[in-house]
Amino acid sequence: MKAVGVFPGRKEVGLLAHAAPERTAPDHVKIRTIEVGVCGTDREICTFDYGTPPEDSEYLVLGHEAVGEVVEIGPAVKGLKPGDLVVPSVRRPCIHSNCTPCRADRQDFCFTGDFTERGIKMTHGFMTELFVEEERHLNIIPKELKDVAVLVEPLTVAEKALAQIWQVQGRLPWMNGSPEPGHGRTAVVLGAGPIGILGAMALIVNGFKTYVYSRSAEPNPKADLVNSIGAKYVSAQQVPVKEFAKTVGHVDLVYEALGVADITFDVLKILGLNGVFVFTGIPRHKPAIPVEADNLMRDMVLKNQIIVGTVNADRPAFESAIRDLGVFKKRWPKAIASVISGRFPIDAYRELLLGKATGIKNVITIGSYS
Ligand code: BGC
Secondary structure, eight states: OEEEEEETTTTEEEEEEOOOOOOOSTTEEEEEEEEEEOOHHHHHHTTTSSOBOOTTOSOEEOOOEEEEEEEEEOTTOOSOOTTOEEEEOSEEOOSOTTOHHHHTTOGGGOSSSOOEEETTBEEOOSSBSEEEEEGGGEEEEOGGGTTTGGGHHHHHHHHHHHHHHHHHHTTSGGGTTOSSTTTTOEEEEEOOSHHHHHHHHHHHHTTOEEEEEESSOSSOHHHHHHHHTTOEEEETTTSOHHHHHHHHOSEEEEEEOSOOHHHHHHHHTTEEEEEEEEEOOOOOOOOOOOOOHHHHHHHHHHTTOEEEEOOSOOHHHHHHHHHHHHHHHHHOHHHHHHHEEEEEEGGGHHHHHHSOOOSSEEEEEOOOOO
């Protein structure tokens, strides 16, 4: 089969011939890949700063944001049949019996560090024609969402974050039980990439007044998209943080989706009383930068603030993402479609992975729906 992979030992990225996978357990499902999203993590793996091939392979097949169609099921598969559309999750549990999270299907909180991730860490990914997966790591997708299903995985970042925000803010008893928990509250999203835009949509649906603070000057297409869903785009290049703070007022939540520390730590200074700051971006290794640590610490204490870092996602986050994509599609059909900025054949992998980052979510089309 054709596959896109990296050879870290040789520092090469290329199109390679990968053996077709076989089902080897009764709960295995064989899937034909339809689309795979390209994200910052894939691009970073292509700089050989991140990512590890399986132990017995000199290469790693890339791709962890996928949608595919079931072609074969094992005898123990109960909830899927050939023709169903599925989105796989990314992380697989470690093998240690004392890892309570992994044993409870919460490998997103694995504490041994020996988890694997498809297309990222020690397990091949989905940028190839067929893949095999255990049924429990697959999420069924309603057919009417097939054109946006490749956005499920990136949306799970916001969904897992939101689930934790509600848990953390459960410390404020008067917030409990509100049907639209963000109502009357203000959120700032940092970054207008796919994670930021999908996060902004999720925050709006949950009732937050939402600002997206991102580098690029206006006008630009991402700003137009953000403004079209009822959020307010503000350019960090045009409006410094201090001035931005005056427009926004009390900031209840910051959802960081930038992956760089400088603007992020500046915005931490404007987090309001009882506020939550969620980090989702993974910065590259860089030289240290100065931060106003004493002032930040003082605010964190005197303002009851919480900072949460979040990575990966559990099954409920996938279920929420699938549900919310349906909501977004009804509410903003044009905007959600335009989050996918381009669909490309597999041969375009080089430009998408190694060229200048362009658009919002670029997708590689590998197969077609039956
Ligand atoms: C993926 C996550 C993964 C993380 C760290 C992200 O790009 O979406 O599933 O856990 O990278 O490897």
